[in-house]
Each structure stands twice: as C-alpha cells, then as structure tokens.
Amino acid sequence: MPSNKSNSIKIYNSLTGKKELFKTITKGYVGMYVCGPTVYSNVHLGNLRTFISFDTIYRYLNHIGMKIRYIRNITDVGHMVNDSTEDRISEKARIEKIAPMEVVQKYTNDFHDTLKKFNLIPPSIEPTAQGHIIEQIELIKTMIGKKLAYEKNGSVYFDVIEYNNSNEYGILSKRNIEDLIHNTRKLDGQSDKKNPQDFALWKKAESQHIMKWHSPWSLGFPGWHLECTAMSSKYLGEKFDIHGGGMDLKFPHHECEIAQANACFNTNPANYWVHANMLTLNGSKMSKSTGNSVLPKEIISGDNKLLSKAFSPSVIRFFMMQAHYRSILDLSNDALVASEKGYNKLMDAIDNLDNIKVSNKTEFNVKNWISNCYKAMNDDFNTPILIAQIFDIVKFINLVKAEKAKIKASDLKDIKTKLNEFVFDVLGLEKNKSNTSNDKIKSVIEILIELRDKARNDKNFKLSDKIRDDLKNAGIILNDSNGKTDFTIN
Numbered sequence: 001m002p003s004n005k006s007n008s009i010k011i012y013n014s015l016t017g018k019k020e021l022f023k024t025i026t027k028g029y030v031g032m033y034v035c036g037p038t039v040y041s042n043v044h045l046g047n048l049r050t051f052i053s054f055d056t057i058y059r060y061l062n063h064i065g066m067k068i069r070y071i072r073n074i075t076d077v078g079h080m081v082n083d084s085t086e087d088r089i090s091e092k093a094r095i096e097k098i099a100p101m102e103v104v105q106k107y108t109n110d111f112h113d114t115l116k117k118f119n120l121i122p123p124s125i126e127p128t129a130q131g132h133i134i135e136q137i138e139l140i141k142t143m144i145g146k147k148l149a150y151e152k153n154g155s156v157y158f159d160v161i162e163y164n165n166s167n168e169y170g171i172l173s174k175r176n177i178e179d180l181i182h183n184t185r186k187l188d189g190q191s192d193k194k195n196p197q198d199f200a201l202w203k204k205a206e207s208q209h210i211m212k213w214h215s216p217w218s219l220g221f222p223g224w225h226l227e228c229t230a231m232s233s234k235y236l237g238e239k240f241d242i243h244g245g246g247m248d249l250k251f252p253h254h255e256c257e258i259a260q261a262n263a264c265f266n267t268n269p270a271n272y273w274v275h276a277n278m279l280t281l282n283g284s285k286m287s288k289s290t291g292n293s294v295l296p297k298e299i300i301s302g303d304n305k306l307l308s309k310a311f312s313p314s315v316i317r318f319f320m321m322q323a324h325y326r327s328i329l330d331l332s333n334d335a336l337v338a339s340e341k342g343y344n345k346l347m348d349a350i351d352n353l354d355n356i357k358v359s360n361k362t363e364f365n366v367k368n369w370i371s372n373c374y375k376a377m378n379d380d381f382n383t384p385i386l387i388a389q390i391f392d393i394v395k396f397i398n399l400v401k402a403e404k405a406k407i408k409a410s411d412l413k414d415i416k417t418k419l420n421e422f423v424f425d426v427l428g429l430e431k432n433k434s435n436t437s438n439d440k441i442k443s444v445i446e447i448l449i450e451l452r453d454k455a456r457n458d459k460n461f462k463l464s465d466k467i468r469d470d471l472k473n474a475g476i477i478l479n480d481s482n483g484k485t486d487f488t489i490n
Contacts, residue, residue: 009378011242012326014250014273015172019380022272024241030061030068031240033232033270035249036126038075038224039107040092043114045331046279046286048296050246052317052428053276053325053381055120057244059426060377071235072123074111076104076130077211079224087221090211100211104130114296118313119428125235129227133213136222136230139264140201140215148263152192154204154218158259160197167262172273173251199256201226225256232269233261243270247277279320280330282306299336307333314429315340321383321427342391346423347431349394352401353416359406364396366411370418377426386422393419445476449485452478 009022024030034054037047051072058070077100079088093100115122129136140156143149149158160169164177180197200223205212212219232240238261245254254273261269280286286293294304302310319339323329369389376385393415399405407415423429448467455464468478477488 011272012380014275030066031236032242033071035245036072036074037111038079038088039104040088042295043111049279049320050276052320054244057381063426070123071125073231074128076128077221118317119430127231132230136226137215143263149201151217156202156217157193157198158201161195163259169259172255225253229257229260238265239267240270242272244274247275276325277328282332311336312432314432315343318343324384349397352397356400358409361406362408362411363405366414445487
C-alpha cells in the first residue's frame, strides 16, 4: 500500500465549503454511500456523469490500497412527484400500462447495462428501497418517539420547525428556515402538515395506489429521503466517511438525510459530502421537450440528430474526466471529436511503449512525473490535471519513438506500469478503437469510390469494374443511384 499517497488526499466538503484533509473513521478503510437512480426511465447523461465521477473516486482509493465498502442504492419506490400522493414508479407504470415492478426491472436493467458499457465497477452492495421497508418503519418510530415527527391521517411527516429548535436545518444547502417557509409552494397533500416545509416520512396510499405496505400508521409507502438514511446506516453505520451524489440532490434530499440522521442517531451521517456538478448539452440544459437531449446509448450507436457520428464509451468517459467533477461540463459534437483525437493519441502512445529503443540515460524526470500524477488525484480527485500529466508523458514517449529523446530501461518500465495504472485502473478507460477503425475504413472506401468515379469519367471501365469487384470480394457492396455511390458492408 503506497501510504505516502493515501495520507495526503484533500476532498472538497460541501458541508464546510472547503477542501479538507481526508481522514477516515477507521484507518485504511472507507465507507462511501452514493445515491443511485430512481428507476423509472433510461439513465441519462447527467446521471452517467455522476456515477462515472464516483467510480473514478472509488477506483483511485482502491488503487492506493484502501479498503472500500461502496454502497449505491436503487430507488424503486417512494420518490414522489412534487410531494403528491403518487411516486415516480407508479406514475410510469400507469403511463406505460404495466406493473410497477416491470418498470423497476426494465429500467434497473437499462441502468446496469449502460454502466457496464462505460466500464463502471459495481458497488460493494446495491440495496433497494423496497427491500428495506422494515428499517424505514423503525426509523420513523424513533423520530415520532423523539417528537421530531408526527402522524396525520395515516401519513407521517418530519417536523422541520421542531428539529430546527435544537439543530440547524439547512446546514448543507446554506438555506435558512425563514427562506424555506417563504419559498415553499402549496402542493397536494400539504394540508396535513404542521408546516409547509415539513417532508413526508410515510405516505398513506390512495385506494388505487399499487405499491403499498402495512405500517403502524396506514397502508402506504415510505418517503424518498428516508430510504437513503435507512440503507446507509444499515450497511455503513450511523457515521461513515463519504456521502455522494449529484449537485441537484444537495437540497432537499441530502439536507433531509442529515436531519433524519441527527434525529435518529444524534449525528450527521457523513464526514464528507461530495457532489458532482451538472452536464449541459450544446450550452443549454438538457431537455426532452426542446429536443436538446441525447441518451448515452444514442451517442454510442450514433442514432441521434445532435452529433455527427458515433462515439465509443471510452471516448465519452475520457471527455467527462477532462473536466473536474465539481465543474459544469458542456457536451457538444466538437468537444467529443476533440476528445476522441486525444483518446486515440493516448492509446497510440501506450502501443508505442513496446517499440521503444532504450538508452543508458533518461531525458525526463520520471519520478517527478509519477509524483505529480498522485498530487493531481490527491487534490480532490483532479482528473483534468492528471490527464495533463499523462499527456506530458505521451509527448515524451513520442519523442523517444522518433529518437529525439532517450530513456533507460528501468524508467521505461516505470512509465509503462504507472501509465497503465492511471489510464486503465484509475480513469477506467478501455483500449477500444473500434469507432476509429470504422472511420478509417469508411475514409479508405470513399477514396476508392472517388478513384472509381474518375475512372468511369475517363471511360476506364476496366479499372472502375476492378475497384467495384475487388470491394465486393472484400464484402463491401457499392450502390449506384441518382448519380451517387454509397456502400454497405456485409
């Protein structure tokens, strides 16, 4: 274990608003909880960026020898629509005219399939909200017993005003209670609340509601915020190291989690609150209604109207890590094309490592380069700085390959080891140049089509027929129509 790397990590803590030295509760061990998806739709790019960010954090902590219990939940009930009596799963089941568990299974499968394509490591445990109803009921009993929650007409609500008398509601999002009261909208089901900003711990189900369980208060279902408190405390304890998620979860979800944990266990559940920022598309917020939206699988397949071509999962992942996880990142065709060129340049350099002539000296400070790579990741997991360091070594590799610089065998071995570790183990990239290869094949075929067109114009039919027939023998069929030629590959 490279302990000199693990004892100097600084993490930006959303709770304090500053970078802090990372000190784990138990030396050498990390407990990390990341809010997973609500499985009512296909995983979108914003979700993907969040999960890639925490996958990279997980990979790096693992790389430096720490033992991590990584919990990422599945929300399969209780994520209510505007705090109404209907949750997102039930709403989607009604729209698609299928059972709620069909919705859950369908989109859980999509979530797993998508993350697998992008080479994300599965978490240690992936608990579901439905699987922890008993634990949630017990937490509600505790909060009612402490008079920090109350029942009304079969539903149970967290009493924010009562809690705020001895605690600070808004400590994470930096919102004060007066602003929350002033800005709270009137929503369905709020007539039962003491205060408009109180949030549901348990909702009594309407008669037509499919997903419901027995509780001491009613036949109903749990509140969204409570689920994560139940699952994180069960698998990581009342206090753990890192709680992560997207920036959009800071309020109200994570704020409510802190309140619930303080109410139940008299402690903030996590020492470090870590949030990944949002992803925009072509300079604007992604939106299905405006057409400014694309799914990860549509980028991989090229089946979309916003991008010029298909891009491999590793190129997309590489693109995302060229910005710090706390920065807003804008996805565009030009940005992906540039990332693909950088990715291919990186893969070429790694391939070149096996064909480099060694010398008796090295004209590059390899130890300093390795140290700088670790410094980048130790500084709040700064992947763009790490990538800049990686391209410094790429430049040097290319100089050595061109015999414009020298390297010793021992230093070459160190570069090979660390470059592979940082590129494949930490950044999680895969050596997949299939899209690039297809582009090159397409370019070669288009050149041959141009040569054939010229031969036909010059009435050199022998040559034009030979090009057509040779391509056909190679499985490439030319199709002439309306004065234009396209092709298909069998």
